[in-house]
Each structure stands twice: as structure tokens, then as C-alpha cells.
Amino acid sequence: MNTADQYLKAIYLIQQVEDGPASTGRLADTLDVSPASANEMIGKLESRGLAEHEKYKGVSLTEEGIVKARDALETYCVIERFLANVLAVDEFREEARELEPVIDDLVAERLDTIIDRNAECPDCFDPESDACRYLELESERPAD
Amino acid sequence: MSVGHRVASDHQLARLLQIGVVLEEVVEARAYHNYQSLADEDRKLDPEIETLLEEAAEESADHRERLETVIDELDAESIPFEDIETLVEAKYGQTKPEDFDGVLYDQLCNEETAYKFYDDLIEAIEASDAEFSVDREHLLKELREIREEEAAGVEEVTQIMETRE
Numbered sequence: 001m002n003t004a005d006q007y008l009k010a011i012y013l014i015q016q017v018e019d020g021p022a023s024t025g026r027l028a029d030t031l032d033v034s035p036a037s038a039n040e041m042i043g044k045l046e047s048r049g050l051a052e053h054e055k056y057k058g059v060s061l062t063e064e065g066i067v068k069a070r071d072a073l074e075t076y077c078v079i080e081r082f083l084a085n086v087l088a089v090d091e092f093r094e095e096a097r098e099l100e101p102v103i104d105d106l107v108a109e110r111l112d113t114i115i116d117r118n119a120e121c122p123d124c125f126d127p128e129s130d131a132c133r134y135l136e137l138e139s140e141r142p143a144d
Numbered sequence: 145m146s147v148g149h150r151v152a153s154d155h156q157l158a159r160l161l162q163i164g165v166v167l168e169e170v171v172e173a174r175a176y177h178n179y180q181s182l183a184d185e186d187r188k189l190d191p192e193i194e195t196l197l198e199e200a201a202e203e204s205a206d207h208r209e210r211l212e213t214v215i216d217e218l219d220a221e222s223i224p225f226e227d228i229e230t231l232v233e234a235k236y237g238q239t240k241p242e243d244f245d246g247v248l249y250d251q252l253c254n255e256e257t258a259y260k261f262y263d264d265l266i267e268a269i270e271a272s273d274a275e276f277s278v279d280r281e282h283l284l285k286e287l288r289e290i291r292e293e294e295a296a297g298v299e300e301v302t303q304i305m306e307t308r309e
Contacts, residue, residue: 003149082163082166083159086166086228086231087159087162087166087223087228088223089159095156095159098152098156099156099159099160099163101149101268102149102151102160102264102265102268103163103264104260104261104264106253106256106257106260106261107163107167107257107260107261107264109257110167110170110253110254110257111163111166111167111170113170113235114166114170114231114232114235
């Protein structure tokens with residue numbers, strides 16, 4: 001997933017939680033980058049017609065930006081679910097975040113063929129828990 | 145979340161190589177099932193595709209073994225590959241492309257995906273200054289060789305597709 005896609009996904013999720021624009025500070029925190037880097041990328045997204053920035057309020061995605069952000073979120077869901085359910089990784093959230101810049105959409109598509117995603121994806125992604133709400137985890141299942 | 149595009153540790157490298165193993169497993173399973181899905185009379189009619197799929201499955205098995213050798217040398221926990229093999233096999237037991245063009249197109253996607261994976265992985269290792277417990281130059285040499293074989297695979301499938309047009 002490229003850097004622009006990671007920004008789009010982060011803005012999309014912050015907007016869901018905030019129910020409004022995403023502030024540059026929050027975006028920079030989420031992505032662990034400097035506010036200057038975040039501003040620079042917001043400018044690029046604006047020039048590509050994917051986001052709109054309003055001074056003192058923050059950044060919002062355009063319709064086209066939302067489509068791309070949802071695609072990126074689906075890719076992320078594939079990576080998380082693959083790590084959790086196929087490779088049985090407990091720290092799948094952290095690892096997915098580390099791996100997402102290195103995993104291309106093409107690769108995620110292939111990984112997607114051996115996991116079971118819900119038809120609602122990516123609407124079932126819960127930004128608060130940073131995971132799909134239908135994700136079944138071995139470690140979190142109640143003991144018999 | 146990190147926007148860095150580099151491999152930072154043995155653990156992360158091992159995980160990426162494990163993903164490579166699964167991808168190769170998927171390619172192998174798809175090539176095998178695509179081959180099996182060709183009807184007996186069709187197989188006789190088209191030895192070129194039969195050979196292509198046979199070789200693709202063999203090559204993926206070889207790549208998988210080479211990746212597993214590196215993973216074993218890394219200071220990271222391993223995962224039971226038998227389980228993954230069973231899972232992939234179960235998923236692909238039911239899939240069948242409809243015709244030769246479907247088989248070839250699928251094989252092209254397999255090779256392109258694998259190429260892209262190794263290309264990104266090599267780039268991410270090159271961008272990193274992390275010390276790995278395996279020799280970096282040997283690792284990169286191995287991955288570059290595998291990438292070149294995937295590139296040759298893309299070329300081969302493309303040529304067959306072009307001659308069939």
C-alpha cells in the first residue's frame with residue numbers, strides 16, 4: 001500500500017470517529033509523522049482531488065477520496081485477517097501496521113483468496129478496536 | 145502506524161518471508177488445480193500449457209523451500225506450514241478456471257503478483273540499515289534470483305498468450 005493510500009485510510013477512519021474533518025495533528029499522531037509531513041501530503045491529496053482542507057477545521061475526503069480510502073481499508077483488513085487467522089499472529093494489529101507499506105494491493109488480492117472476509121467489508125472495520133468486528137481470534141475465544 | 149517502507153528487524157523479515165511462502169503455496173496450488181481442471185483430451189491438445197503449469201508448480205515449490213531455509217536461519221519464531229498447506233489446499237480444491245484463456249490469465253496474475261512481492265521486499269530490505277541474523281548480501285542475492293525467475297515466468301506466459309491470439 002503506498003503512502004498516499006495510508007493517509008487516505010487514516011483520514012477516513014479519523015473522520016468516522018470524529019464525525020467531522022480530521023485535524024492535521026490527529027492525522028500526524030495516527031501516522032506517527034511530523035505535522036509538516038502530514039500537511040505536505042494533504043496538499044498532494046488536495047491537488048489530486050481526493051481531499052479538501054479547511055483552515056482551523058481539518059481535512060475531509062472527497063467522494064473519490066472515500067472510494068480510494070475504502071479500497072485501502074479493505075487491503076488493510078485482508079492483511080489483518082490473514083495475520084490473525086492464517087499465521088495465528090497475536091499482535092496482528094501492530095504487525096499489520098508495520099507490513100502495510102510493503103504489501104502491494106496485488107499481493108493482498110492473492111492473500112484474500114485464502115481468508116474469509118465478511119461481505120460488509122470494510123464497513124465492519126471498527127476504528128476504535130482497529131480491527132474487523134467479525135474477526136474471530138483463537139486467543140480471545142472463551143475457554144470450554 | 146508507520147509510513148516507513150523498510151524492513152526493520154529479523155521478526156519483520158521473517159514475517160514477510162512467511163507471506164512469500166504462503167504466496168508460493170497459493171501459486172503452486174492454483175497451478176496444480178488449473179492443470180487438473182484441463183480435461184484429458186485438452187491436455188493432449190495443448191502440451192505447451194501443460195508444461196507451463198507443471199514447471200510453475202515445481203518452481204513455486206523450489207522458491208518456497210528456499211524461503212523456508214532463510215526463515216529457519218532467522219532469529220524469529222516459526223509457524224506450522226503444514227496447517228497452511230492444508231488450508232490452501234482446501235480453498236483451491238473447489239476452484240476451476242473455465243478455459244485455457246482463464247488458466248493462462250490466472251497464471252499471469254500469479255507470476256506478476258509474486259514478482260511484485262519480491263520487488264517490494266528487496267526494495268524494503270535495501271532501504272533498511274537493520275542488522276539481520278542472516279547475511280544481507282546472500283539474502284538479497286537469493287531474493288533477486290527468485291524475482292528474476294518470476295520475471296521470466298511473466299515473459300513466458302505473455303509469449304504463449306500472444307501466440308494464441
